[in-house]
Amino acid sequence: MTAALDASSTRFGPYLLRTATLGMERDRLLREMIKGELVNLSAQITSLEWERDLTPVRIPVDKGLAGYRISLIDGRRQAEFSAVRTLEHLKRIPLGAGRQWSSSTAFQRAGFSVVVGNTTAGLHSMLAAGRFPHFPRGMEEALYERDQYIHAFPALALEESFAIHMPLPRYFFVTPGQARLAERLEYGLHLLLADGRFDRIFHDFYDSVIEQTGLRKRRVFRLDNPTLSPQTPLGHKAYWYDPLE
Template identity: 35%
Template sequence: MLSLAACAAVRAAPKSATKVVYPLHLGSYDARYDYDWLVLRTALEKTVPAFGPFTMQQFGEAMSPQRVAQELVLPHGRINIMARAVSPEFERDDLPIRIPIDKGLLGYRVLLVRKDDLPRFARVRSLQDLRKLRAGMGKGWADVAVLAHAGLPVVEGSAHENLYAMLMANRFDYFARGVDEAQWEIKEYGARFPQMAIEPTLLLRYPLPRYLFVRRDTEGEGLAKRLKAGLEIMVQDGTLDALFRQHKGPIIEPLQLDKRRLLTLANPGLQDIPQQRPELWYSPGGK
C-alpha cells in the first residue's frame, strides 16, 4: 500500500509536456507559414490548464512541401505536425483537426494572368465563359480535380516555379491562386515576369480548408485532441477571428473580394467539411 506521502507525490506529479515539432520550409516560402504556427501556438497555450505544458520547436532542416508530407507519414518522422490544404490523400494518411485555421480563405481564388489578357477576363460572366480559357496548376494538386470537375481545361506543370514561366509563354491563360498567395507571388516573381498581373474582376470559390494535420498514432491522437480543444476555445472566445483579421485583413482588403464576380465550384473529393458551422468560415461581404 502506498504511504500518504507517496500518494501525495503521485497526485502532485506534473503532467508531461506535449512536444510539437513543426517543419521548416524551403527558402522564403517558409514565411508564408508564420500565421499557421501562430494559430498552433495559441491553441496550445489555450489548453495549458486542461492538458499541461508544451514545447514547440521548428525542425532545423528545410524541406519541400512534398518532403514534409512524407515525414509526417513515417512512424518515426522528424516532425509531428503540418499545416496544409485538405486533400483525400492527407485525410487518408494523416489525422486532420477539422477546424479551418485560415477560415477557408484558401478556397477563394484570384487569377494570375498576362496583362494583355485583362480585357478577355473582364468579359467572363460565368463558368461557361471561363471554360473557353485554360487554367494552369501543379501536377497532382488537389485543385486540378476541382477545376476538371467543373469542366475547366487544366494544363499541369511539373514544378511550382515553372508555372509562372508557362503562363507568360502562353501555355495556359490563368493561374488560380489563394488570396494570400497571389500578392506574395507578384512581389516574388514580378521582376522576372513584369507582364504578370492579378485579374481584378473575378473570384473563384470552392471548399478547400487549411487544417493542422498530425500523425496517425497514439501520440498524434492525443495531440489532435488537445489542438481540437484549443481551436474550439479560439473560435468561441474570438481569438481565431482576431488573428485572422490582424494577419489576413491587410492582404484581403486591396483585392476588394466583395466587389468581384463570384464563380462557385464544387470540391467532390472532400468529406466531413464542417460547412454547417458558419462561425468557422470567412465570407467576403456576406456572399
C-alpha cells in the same frame, strides 16, 4: 497554432514547439509526416489522401479563405477576363495548376481545362510563355508571387474582376498515433472560437490581404468540391469566411 496550444495549456500542460528546417514538396511532406520523425504537425489544404493517412483536425485554420482563388495573368489581357460573365465561359479558358495540388483535382472535376506543372516556379515560367492565360492562386500567394516573379515577367498582374471559390479547408494535420496532440489542438481551437480570439487572429492576419486583392468587389464564381470528405464541417458557419456577409 501557438494560440491553440497556449489556450489548451491549463488542461494539457506545457509544450515544446520546434520548426522543421528542411523545405519539402507536398508529397515528401506527407511521407515524412506519416513517419513522424522530422515533422509531426503541419497546416495544409486538405485532400482525401491526407485525411486517410494522417489525423486531421477538422477546423479550417484560415476559415476557408484558401478556397478563394485570384488569378495571376499577363496584365495586357485583362480585357479578356473582364468580359467573362459566366462560369461556363471561364471553364473554356485554360488555367495552370500544380500536379500535386488538391485544387487541381477540383478544377479538373469541375470541367476546367487544366495545364499542370510540377513546381510553382515552373508554372510561372509557363504563364510567361503563354502556355495558359491564367494561374489561380490563394490570395496571399497571388500577392507574394506577383512581387516575386514580376522582375522576370514585367507584364505579370493580378486579374482584377473575379475570384473562383471552392470549399477548400486548410487543417492542422498530425502524425498517426499522436492522438493527444490532435485532441489538444481541437480543444484549443474550440476555446479560441468560443471567446472570439480565433476571429481576431484571422482578421489581424488576413484583412490586409482581403483589401489588397479587392475580394469583396469581385464577381465570385462558385464551384462544388467533390474531392472533400463527407466529414468536412460545411454546416458550421462559424468556421468559414464569406466576403459577402
